[in-house]
Amino acid sequence: xxxxxxxxxxxxxxxxxxxxxxxxxxxxxxxxxxxxxxxxxxxxxxxxxxxxxxxxxxxxxxxxxxxxxxxxxxxxxxxxxxxxxxxxxxxxxxxxxxxxxxxxxxxxxxxxxxxxxxxxxxxxxxxxxxxxxxxxxxxxxxxxxxxxxxxxxxxxxxx
Amino acid sequence: xxxxxxxxxxxxxxxxxxxxxxxxxxxxxxxxxxxxxxxxxxxxxxxxxxxxxxxxxxxxxxxxxxxxxxxxxxxxxxxxxxxxxxxxxxxxxxxxxxxxxxxxxxxxxxxxxxxxxxxxxxxxxxxxxxxxxxxxxxxxxxxxxxxxxxxxxxxxxxx
DNA sequence: TGGGATACCATGGGTATTTATGGGCGTCAA
DNA sequence: TTGACGCCCATAAATACCCATGGTATCCCA
Numbered sequence: 001x002x003x004x005x006x007x008x009x010x011x012x013x014x015x016x017x018x019x020x021x022x023x024x025x026x027x028x029x030x031x032x033x034x035x036x037x038x039x040x041x042x043x044x045x046x047x048x049x050x051x052x053x054x055x056x057x058x059x060x061x062x063x064x065x066x067x068x069x070x071x072x073x074x075x076x077x078x079x080x081x082x083x084x085x086x087x088x089x090x091x092x093x094x095x096x097x098x099x100x101x102x103x104x105x106x107x108x109x110x111x112x113x114x115x116x117x118x119x120x121x122x123x124x125x126x127x128x129x130x131x132x133x134x135x136x137x138x139x140x141x142x143x144x145x146x147x148x149x150x151x152x153x154x155x156x157x158x159x
Numbered sequence: 160x161x162x163x164x165x166x167x168x169x170x171x172x173x174x175x176x177x178x179x180x181x182x183x184x185x186x187x188x189x190x191x192x193x194x195x196x197x198x199x200x201x202x203x204x205x206x207x208x209x210x211x212x213x214x215x216x217x218x219x220x221x222x223x224x225x226x227x228x229x230x231x232x233x234x235x236x237x238x239x240x241x242x243x244x245x246x247x248x249x250x251x252x253x254x255x256x257x258x259x260x261x262x263x264x265x266x267x268x269x270x271x272x273x274x275x276x277x278x279x280x281x282x283x284x285x286x287x288x289x290x291x292x293x294x295x296x297x298x299x300x301x302x303x304x305x306x307x308x309x310x311x312x313x314x315x316x317x318x
Numbered sequence: 319t320g321g322g323a324t325a326c327c328a329t330g331g332g333t334a335t336t337t338a339t340g341g342g343c344g345t346c347a348a
Numbered sequence: 349t350t351g352a353c354g355c356c357c358a359t360a361a362a363t364a365c366c367c368a369t370g371g372t373a374t375c376c377c378a
Contacts, residue, residue: 005196005242011339015353019338023244043229061227090355091338113240116221120236131240134233139201141234145220170329174363178328249365250328 002027004050004114009124012108016101017093021112024119025092027051036094038121039083040103045126047096047104049086050118057117058083096121161186163209163273168283171267175260176252180271183278184251186210195253197280198241199262204285206255206263208245209277216276217242255280 008021020028020036028036031051038049048054058079065072086094096106104110104123111127113120122130167180179187179195187195190211197208207213217238224231245253255265263269263282270286272279281289 003239005239005244007240013338013340015341017339022337057226087354089353093338095353113236114242115232115235115239131237134237135201137230137233138237141220141230142201172328172330174331176329181327246364248363252329254363 003116004119005116006114008112010110010112012096012106012110016095017089018096018110019091019093020088022092024112024114025088028088035085035087037083038086038094038096038100039079040100041120042078044130045104045123046130047100047121048118049121053117055083161189162275163278164275165273167271169269169271171255171265171269175254176248177255177269178250178252179247181251183271183273184247187247194244194246197243197245197253197255197259198238199259200279203289204263204282205289206259206280207277208280212276214242 004024004027006021006023008024010018010021012018028051031053033051036049037051037054038047040046041048062072062076062079065075084097084100086096088094096110100121101107104121105126106121106123109124111122111124113122113127163183163186165180165182167183169177169180171177187210192210195208196210196213197206199205200207221231221234221238224234243256243259245255247253255269260266263280264285265280265282268283270281270283272281272286
């Protein structure tokens with residue numbers, strides 16, 4: 001396995017701890033990390049988390065802007081500044097800070113969604129709503145793609 | 160063999176395990192995988208499963224959009240998020256999650272249908288219905304084609 | 319060409335391990 | 349001292365692995 005995929009429903013216990021699903025942990029461990037990077041998404045009430053690839057992605061995002069440019073400085077502050085390193089306990093759990101929980105409106109349940117290089121942490125109800133929306137868009141996209149070429153790839157992906 | 164072809168009737172045992180037909184397993188193994196990727200189809204009560212090619216198809220769909228674009232993020236969540244990696248046990252079986260079984264309405268029997276780069280997992284009755292429908296469409300299409308031009312291949316393949 | 323032996327496969331079930339989760343206790347810092 | 353945090357242990361459920369079985373197709377050799 002090499003990417004974060006699938007969706008998991010997790011609980012936060014009375015101490016605020018949340019298990020990271022074993023398959024996700026395996027990817028983190030592959031990076032040689034004992035912690036998970038986590039930051040609030042810029043535009044949605046959701047957290048983004050992951051390992052080395054998440055960090056690399058953030059680096060490359062910032063590097064799109066010229067050094068010392070205002071945009072770059074702001075982006076760097078917004079992204080690097082908001083990243084927290086959540087240490088994994090011996091059982092593979094992390095603690096979400098109050099700030100992170102507030103941003104995502106998470107109380108005692110969370111939905112973790114693999115998105116390739118990282119995973120997202122949602123409040124379950126908000127995730128459901130968001131997913132319905134996203135699925136509608138995928139459906140539209142599929143139709144669009146399907147109508148483009150006549151015979152090619154009739155398999156589609158059936159997504 | 161390099162494509163998923165043919166149709167197999169499989170049973171789920173009391174533990175929910177289902178054998179992947181040996182020819183399908185051979186293709187998965189050729190990818191160096193010890194698991195099968197599986198996700199619910201977007202618009203039909205059927206699962207889509209496969210190996211590296213299935214995953215590559217999904218990747219390419221996502222890569223049509225610029226990194227960090229909203230469309231891409233949503234697509235990634237909807238597609239990667241719905242994928243499950245089903246580990247193959249030493250006997251070549253997988254376990255379908257409750258979510259997958261629910262989507263395809265599968266209880267203790269399933270029909271696996273090769274479709275080239277991947278295979279589909281149906282509840283047997285639904286597959287029969289779907290197949291009948293598909294055949295009708297093919298017949299209609301043939302007739303259409305046949306009436307257009309010459310007489311070639313009116314015999315068809317009897318499918 | 320027939321018939322037995324053989325290999326492969328789908329299936330079944332027992333058992334060991336992993337996982338998610340819960341709680342207790344020590345430690346360090348404010 | 350009090351609270352936050354890290355470690356340890358406990359446990360039930362889910363999972364993975366091991367071995368067993370019966371059926372079928374294949375192969376081999378007489």
